[in-house]
Amino acid sequence: MKVHYINILLFALLLNVLAHNNDKPSITIPTPHTPTTRLLCECELYAPANYDNDQQMKEVMDNFHKKTQQRFHEYDDRMIEKQKQCKDRCDKEIQKIILKDKLEKQMEQQLTTLDTKITTDDIPTCICEKSLADKVEKGCLRCGGILGTAAPELGSIGGSLLGALYAWKPKAIADATVLATEAATKAATQAGMEAVRLKIKVFLAEFTGQRGYVDLLPIVNEANFKFGPSLVESARKLISETYKIAGIKETTSFQNTALNGGPLYVGNFGEVGATTYQTILETKTPVLQARYINAVKTAYGGYNTSIIAPIIAIVVIILIMVIIYLILRYRRKKKMKKKLQYIKLLVE
Numbered sequence: 131m132k133v134h135y136i137n138i139l140l141f142a143l144l145l146n147v148l149a150h151n152n153d154k155p156s157i158t159i160p161t162p163h164t165p166t167t168r169l170l171c172e173c174e175l176y177a178p179a180n181y182d183n184d185q186q187m188k189e190v191m192d193n194f195h196k197k198t199q200q201r202f203h204e205y206d207d208r209m210i211e212k213q214k215q216c217k218d219r220c221d222k223e224i225q226k227i228i229l230k231d232k233l234e235k236q237m238e239q240q241l242t243t244l245d246t247k248i249t250t251d252d253i254p255t256c257i258c259e260k261s262l263a264d265k266v267e268k269g270c271l272r273c274g275g276i277l278g279t280a281a282p283e284l285g286s287i288g289g290s291l292l293g294a295l296y297a298w299k300p301k302a303i304a305d306a307t308v309l310a311t312e313a314a315t316k317a318a319t320q321a322g323m324e325a326v327r328l329k330i331k332v333f334l335a336e337f338t339g340q341r342g343y344v345d346l347l348p349i350v351n352e353a354n355f356k357f358g359p360s361l362v363e364s365a366r367k368l369i370s371e372t373y374k375i376a377g378i379k380e381t382t383s384f385q386n387t388a389l390n391g392g393p394l395y396v397g398n399f400g401e402v403g404a405t406t407y408q409t410i411l412e413t414k415t416p417v418l419q420a421r422y423i424n425a426v427k428t429a430y431g432g433y434n435t436s437i438i439a440p441i442i443a444i445v446v447i448i449l450i451m452v453i454i455y456l457i458l459r460y461r462r463k464k465k466m467k468k469k470l471q472y473i474k475l476l477v478e
Contacts, residue, residue: 236475299426306422314414322407323355326399333387333394342382344372346396356407358400362389365396 330346337343346365354360365388373379388396 233472237472302426302429303423306426307419310418310422311415313418314411317414318407318409318411319352319355321410322403323350323352325406326350326355326361326403329399329402330396333396336394337384337387340382340384342369342373342378342384344369344384346388354400356400356404358397361400362395362397365389 327347327350330350334343334346346368349361349364349368354364369385369388373385386392387394391397
C-alpha cells in the first residue's frame with residue numbers, strides 16, 4: 131500500500147510541475163542547409179556505379195525491363211496461338227486424309243455390290259464445293275426465271291401487236307379494193323376517151339382539105355366522152371367559134387355531117403366511148419383488186435411472221451432451259467442419294 135501511495139504522489143507532483151512551468155520557451159538557432167549536389171567528372175558520368183546509386187535511373191531501368199518483358203510475353207503468346215492454329219489446320223488435313231483412306235477401304239470391302247465404278251470423286255469432301263452441273267443448273271434456273279418473268283410482258287406486247295394486225299387486215303383489204311376500183315376506173319376512162327378520139331380521127335380523115343374543116347379532138351374530155359349530146363354540144367361550140375374567126379357564114383358539109391346526123395355523126399361517138407369504158411372497167415377491176423389484195427396479204431403475212439417468230443423463239447428457249455434444268459436436277463438428286471448411302475454406311 132505504501133508503494134502505491136508514493137507512486138500516486140510522485141505522479142501528482144510531476145503533473146504540477148508540467149502545469150506550472152513558467153520558464154521562457156527555448157529559442158532554436160537555424161542550422162544552415164547544405165545542398166547535396168552531385169559533382170561528377172565527365173569521364174565518370176556514365177559509370178555503372180553512378181547508375182546503381184541513382185534512384186531515378188533505377189526506376190527508368192525497371193520500367194524498361196518491365197515493358198521489354200511484357201512485349202516478349204505478348205510475342206510468345208502470339209507464337210503459341212499461331213502454332214496452335216497451324217496444328218489445328220494440319221490435324222484437320224490429316225483427319226481428312228485418314229477419313230478418305232478409311233472410306234476407300236470400307237467402300238472396297240462393303241460397297242462392291244452397290245456400284246462397281248466407285249471413285250474418290252464420288253465421296254462428299256466439302257459442302258462448299260460446287261460442280262459444273264450445279265452451276266449450270268443454277269444458271270438455267272436464273273435465266274428461266276428472268277425469261278419467265280419477261281415472257282408474259284412479251285406475250286402481251288405480241289398479243290397487242292397481233293390484235294392490231296388482225297384489225298388492220300380487213301381495213302387494208304377494203305382500202306385496197308377501193309384503190310383497185312379507182313385505178314380500173316381511171317384506166318377505163320382513158321380507154322373510152324381514146325376510142326372516141328379514134329372515131330373522130332376517122333371522121334376528120336373524110337374532110338381533110340375541105341372548106342369548113344375543124345379539128346374536133348379537143349372536145350373529148352373525161353366528163354363528156356360517154357355522152358353523145360355533150361359531144362355534139364361541144365363540137366357545135368367549137369365549130370361556131372372557128373367559123374366566126376374564119377368569117378365562114380354558110381353551113382358546110384363538114385358541119386352538117388358532124389352535127390345533124392349520119393354515119394359520122396358525133397353524137398354516135400358517145401355510145402362507143404361508154405361501151406369501151408364499161409368493157410375495160412369490168413375487165414380491169416377484178417385483176418387490179420386481186421393484185422392489190424394479194425399485196426396486202428403478203429405484207430400481212432410478213433408482219434405476222436416477224437411478230438410470231440420471236441415469240442416462238444423465246445418459248446423454245448425457255449423450254450430448252452427448263453429441260454436442261456430438270457435433267458441436271460435429276461442427276462444431282464441421284465448423286466446426292468448415292469452420297470447419302472455412303473454417309474449412312476459410314477455412320478453404321
